[in-house]
Amino acid sequence: MIAKTKEYLIELCCAYAFVSVVGAIVNIIGGTETNNVNVLVMFASCAIATFVLFLHNLFDSVSPLVMIIVQYLVACALVGLMLWIISCFISPITPRGWFEYYRSFTIPYVLLAGYYYYRVFSDAKKQDNIIREIQEKKKAEEI
């Protein structure tokens, strides 16, 4: 458990460092500025995303499709909790704000899930071709 937590924290640090650097570059290019709340939201989003990806190991026995759906639902629940905390303690969020946030993480999630789906099929096809090649070489040796 301690090892897993350490692993999670390292992943989180890497993810947050990457996101904050990209955010800083975008701000420099766009000439925009961020505030403390945005930085905290960014960190919470990284923590949720890293946690959801860590669930991967728990779903070893179920199909990847089920895993993707469960991970998405967990992410939705955690994002909902985060937005509720923000709206209660920091500043109220309009329905449009909720919608925008869900949309902004759903689109990349669906794109990445689609890419993962494609990779499963293409990797299986490559492995099948390698197996054919090994079998044919062995048959040739036996003749």
Added chain:
Amino acid sequence: MKLNLYEDKNNTAEHVDVYYANMRPVIRQIIDSVNSERPSLQGRPADEDLDDGESVMLDPKDIYYLDHIDRKLFAYTRDGVFRLMNTLASCEEMLWNYGFVRVSKSNLINIYKIRQLKPDLNMKVYASFDNGERICINRSYKKSFNEYLQRMRRMS
């Protein structure tokens, strides 16, 4: 592979010379045979009606896959299912030269017997065999399975 056999009744020092380009699994199998280290898998029919108490010698080449269920190890062949007394880990070590690779906690499959490797719509990848059975390739074994295939390709 060309095989030359020379019979000499007066030969007192029988020997085998192997000329090879690279150390492929088939060469290792020949070495195992000469050294009498060829894996011998003894099994008894899993079906109690067919079990007459006699052990059967199984050739690894005839086995589709090994399945570990309820602390028992079974070998699936064209002729039926046999219970083995080995452990899955020992079989993995003993049979890697013969095309056997671990694809889940309880399965070792023979890549030479795979008819097709195909994912389902739910993204689980299955290896189909000639006997119509399918074995799921577990996600956590995907990397080692891939490495094994690459190694076998290089060696063959």
